[in-house]
Amino acid sequence: MILSGKFFRRCLLFLLAALAFAFATACWDYRDIDKRIFVGGVGIDKSAQDGRLEISFLIPVVRAIAGGEGGGGGGGGGEKPVIVESTIADTITEGARNLALRLNRDLFFEHMRIVIIGEEAARQGMEEIINPFMRQTEFNRRSRIAISEGEAGKIMGIKTTIEKLPSAYLESIYGNASLSGKFVEGDLGDFLHQIHESGGNALVGKVIPGADEVNIGGGAVVKHFKLAGWLSEEEIQGINFFLGKITGGSITVDDPRGKGKCTFVMLNAHRRLQLISAGAVPEFQLKVLAEGNVVETTEGVSMDVQDEEIIERLVSEKIRTEIFKGIARLQNDYRVDLLKLGEFLHRYHPKLWRNYEDRWEDIFPDVRISVSVTADIKNIGVTK
């Protein structure tokens, strides 16, 4: 009586729903966390065999990283925290598949922290290298990307002492470098976005491998999906000023009172870009306001208002020079618009942009840009 049709109908419905679950979803996606390999970084080089890629995967050994406090076996102190597995393949995905045959666990890329492309491979062409990162969702879009001077595999293989994981080490010094303003900020997602928008042009960070550390600073210019060349740290800082990406960093100038030096630390910087005239070649004006503190002088302790004004002038002069250097390199040497002037026109002057759109690559090197910089010292410290 009480188990009437309603109850059975509900049971049946529930059963159907459960079945739908089982079939409509992928319970074969289930994989215990200890049966996965969390790839920390990927390095891509051109292999000695022509036309193929040599891909290095940075693989953390979890047992060694978490310290062998628990667990049944293993946990020895001498265990290496990471291993680097390299494979030669035509594509990155194929490389990962190759590796899966050698290792008994699933490669998992959502915790990938860095992607490094070797110089040779980058010069040859990056279109096919970045393709899988664009296509597949599993690659972590927030991982950092850089082009290395020399082989990328070397960076994967460095032995770090402070951090157990080289990928964590690299990521954290990337963060510091970005703060200094002398490095190209942005993660894999930003990079893919930029290169996709501009049809193959982008600014990427540069890494120089050392023995057991890396040197990060400066940048690489990618033009038409190919590495065109390098930019120095100062040039990158200038470009960062131009793009309004400065969040810190310091400028050191000669002390006006003598032979010493004086360091100005940026708190923040504002910039304003304006289109002045739009003839055959457009003309821009850039205004930069840099605010910061004087944190160190090697000459004396006292500083008066006049000195402050002089330092402000010197600092703004120096920033101006850096900006010009950066602009000059991009306009004259690489002839590629990484200053996002085209994007600026497209956004704020869409009608004018139509006139330039087709020939922009030819017009850009001749674009005139006037720059004025104002430095503002907020604080000179407790001593007067």
Place this chain on the structure above:
Amino acid sequence: MTDVFSKLFSGKKRDIYFERDMSPDKSKKLKKDIKENEKEIHEYLYDCDDVITRDFYMGQAQKHEMALMYIDGMVNKGDVQEEIMKSLMLLSRQTPLEYSLGQNFFNMVKEGLLTAADVKEVDNFGEAVLGILSGDTILFIDKFEKALIISTRGWEKRGVQEPTTEAVIRGPREGFTETYRVNVALIRRRIKDPNLKVKTVKLGRHTRTDVGVLFIQGVAKPTVVDEVLKRLNTIDMAGVLESGYIEQMIEGDWLSPFPQLRRTERPDVVAAGLIEGNVAIVTDNTPFVLLCPTTFLSLFQSPEDYYERWYIASMIRLLRFAAAFFAMTFPALYIAMTAFHPGMLPTDLALSIAATREGVPFSAVVEAVVMVFSLEVLREAGVRLPGPIGQTIGIVGGLVVGEAAVRAGIVSPIMVIVVAVNAISSFAIPNYSVAIGFRLLTFIFIILAAIAGLYGIMMGLLWLTIHLVTLKSFGSHYLSPFVSFRFSEVKDSFVRGPMPSMEIRPGYTRPEDMDRMNDRRHDNMEKAEDENADK
């Protein structure tokens, strides 16, 4: 042998059994002869050795034969001796009596001699027997076709103690007891309002349990009261031993994992509920009183929410809801995050979880099910074992076995944390029956997570929401005030607003009288306006 059985179960006895409808058989009237009455009663209470019969004469002259009948142990013997026998046998001698008053003699005894407080007349056997069985004493007087039921109920009972399942830091320490009248009195003491009505029905063919329906007339919606009484009257069970029987018989959806009546051991909670427009169901022999209609949110309330200041009360309430969520989904979330979506975890956490799982022989799902299951066993064992041992078992089971299992590498330490947090969270829910419901759902969510990861958990939550939205408790929406949304009630939902701002009673009870407090400011403003007008 067959002879004995046929004697014991002869048809003669059967036809004077009580009717199944539980109302006492009033058709059989008492007789004139006291001996016949006694014999008849003994026929009803055949083979009931605990029935005591006491024959005596009133006063000095052995003229008026009387008889007392009661059940040993259910009456207060002192009362029987002092208030009935002493007054009839001894005190009656002090006053000269007209012994031949005839019909008036009965009234003389009832009104002039008996010193007992509660005396009732009966003229049929059904009510008389029921009186005896309820612990009253029945007094037969020879030559009268009626008898007196004297209330002498008194048995060994537990006093009013602090409720153990709903302890509070601030608030009264009184809890209900097992005695119906005491419980009703505890409520009445808090609501000295003639509008507080108590309607008693008797339920259970064998138990004849007193069940009282309490409500405040003019606040509780009459249709709800009628509905409660109607549903109570449909109950025709052999026995009602606890309010749980009633709860399960009258709730709307018995497939739901959530109780649709709120149960409490605290008179202050019942009083608060009655004032909000609830109907209370008080059952004899149990300290648990039911409140209806109820809402999902009210099951998360503790009386302290209203005694503490509103910041603290609100924070604690939010904590409780968070705890309820974890009590339901924490192991499931762990499984989904680690086995399906490890990308959602911070890298360091993912690596350390992976490292602790290294060498664990079972998959996370098996691990979780086994751990949650053994925790349930521990909990159950802790309840069964006597007090001090219960705690020991908790420590031995929780700490020693857990630690040993981790050391042996059978379970991962993170799973121990997950399951412990899950269990502790469930104990933060004030209402035990809800907490247990959530513990049950934990298993379902674990299975869903094992099949489909976070997608499965979302599906489960969706199902839960759909279920809760459709669920009703005595015509009120279970998810009120969010279903049939009323903004002013949100201040007593996930948070508890400041007391002066809670001017109206909650809408889910559909109270007759919405005003919880007089708006003094409003009154004063009107007064001031009047005064200005006079000038």
